[in-house]
Amino acid sequence: MxxxxxxxxxxxxxxxxxxxxxxxxxxxxxxxxxxxxxxxxxxxxxxxxxxxxxxxxxxxxxxxxxxxxxxxxxxxxxxxxxxxxxxxxxxxxxxxxxxxxxxxxxxxxxxxxxxxxxxxxxxxxxxxxxxxxxxxxxxxxxxxxxxxxxxxxxxxxxxxxxxxxxxxxCGILTGAGSVFTSLGVGAGDSLAVFGTGTVGLSAVMAAKVAGATTIVAVDRNPDRLRLAEKLGATHTFSADTDKLAEAVKALVPGGLDFSLDTTGVPEVVSTAIDVLRLRGVCGCVGVQLKPLVVRPDQLAFGRTVKGILEGDSVPKLLIPKLIELWRQDRFxxxxxxxxxxxxxxxxxxxxxxxxxxxxxxxxxxxxxx
The missing domain is CATH 3.90.180.10 (Medium-chain alcohol dehydrogenases, catalytic domain)
Structure with missing residues (x-):
């Protein structure tokens, strides 16, 4: 052959x-x-x-x-x-x-x-x-x-x-892996997800499985936000909400533990950083097509901004786990x-x-x- x-x-x-x-x-x-x-x-x-x-x-x-x-x-x-x-x-x-x-x-x-x-x-x-x-x-x-x-x-x-x-x-691996593997979201943690496509909604589902108690979804599409609530988001915001960063950050005293940008839009990434507490971590899976400008105050208090590929995960390890969670009606x-x-x-x-x-x-x- x-x-x-x-x-x-x-x-x-x-x-x-x-x-x-x-x-x-x-x-x-x-x-x-x-x-x-x-x-x-x-x-x-x-x-x-x-x-x-x-x-x-x-x-x-x-x-x-x-x-x-x-x-x-x-x-x-x-x-x-x-x-x-x-x-x-x-x-x-x-x-x-x-x-x-x-x-x-x-x-x-x-x-x-x-x-x-x-x-x-x-x-x-x-x-x-x-x-x-x-x-x-x-x-x-x-x-x-x-x-x-x-x-x-x-x-x-x-x-x-x-x-x-x-x-x-790929898409589901990236969202779930970002939460489980790269960010390491755990029980009682808080996470804001910007963009509710496949990656973002997979991150929402994973955060629920991980035991996060504040799970925020942000998007322009109201249908996607309703689905995010169904899949585990505790709060949803339209992307055009006035003073969005302040509104999201106010949900948890001091700000959120983690944020995840799936859009690649520099202005959205900036908002994802602003919602964090001191020493919070922002993961970026979207590819930025324009320069990303980070203000000095956004990093001056121990915050971390990190790029993530494929959820930083090993597919042969994570995919069987996601399948088992699906079988249990948890993912x-x-x-x-x-x-x-x-x-x-x-x-x-x-x-x-x-x-x-x-x-x-x-x-x-x-x-x-």
């Missing part, structure tokens, strides 16, 4: 639609597995090729889940028929990987953001034989089939609804998801960008509206 034919959603131009095309994948090599994709979450990162950061043609998709249907040489711990969640790629041998911080892998960028496999100019070709970038986050799972490193595949119970599990590998991440056939990927993109849908999940093989 030298190549594999499949269908995938190919982005040809930065401002154009996705096109469902026939493509050929490299067969799984050493340490790789071939996965039949059951569902793939859609994330804002999947549209970075619409910016100058990455140039099409490319197959994106990085929140996949599916069934292993073939093994490359050297694969251990997985078998044909296993159900798996697919996470981001990492080397496993650099200093940060060895320190249980795979999101800070020294080769994270070429492995995840370039669309190429290290040492190989392309792993995918279109019907005309032309190269297509096809290793987005190590998987390019906006497709019916995906070849991935076995180390990135987390085995799960086959009784679980596989098509729902992909978002656990209802399914409330965020709406399924779309892969053929309706453009409609799913618009639904997410408009705010109508929090987390679209694309299901290959279901091509009718």
């Amino acid at each position: 030298t190549s594999i034919r499949t269908r995938a959603a190919v982005l040809r131009t930065a401002d154009g639609p996705f096109r469902i095309e026939d493509v050929e994948l490299d067969a799984p090599g050493y340490g790789q597995v071939l996965v039949r994709v059951a569902g793939t979450g859609m994330c804002h990162s999947d549209f970075l090729p619409r910016t100058p950061m990455c140039k099409p043609p490319i197959i994106t998709g990085h929140e996949g889940a599916g069934e292993v249907i073939a093994l490359g040489p050297g694969v251990t711990g997985l078998a044909v028929g296993d159900h798996v969640v697919l996470s981001f790629d990492f080397c496993g041998t650099c200093r940060n990987c060895l320190d249980a911080q795979p999101a800070y892998c020294e080769s994270f960028w070429p492995r995840n953001m370039s669309g190429y496999r290290p040492g190989r100019p392309t792993t995918v070709r279109d019907a005309a034989g032309e190269p297509v970038m096809g290793k987005w986050f190590g998987q390019s799972s906006f497709a019916e089939l995906s070849v991935v490193p076995a180390r990135n595949a987390i085995k799960v119970d086959p009784a679980l609804p596989l098509e729902l599990l992909g978002p656990l590998s 209802p991440f399914h409330e965020l998801i709406e399924l779309f056939p892969l053929a309706r990927i453009d409609a799913a993109e618009q639904a997410m960008k408009s705010g109508a849908v929090i987390k679209p999940v694309l299901v290959p093989g279901k091509d009718t509206p």
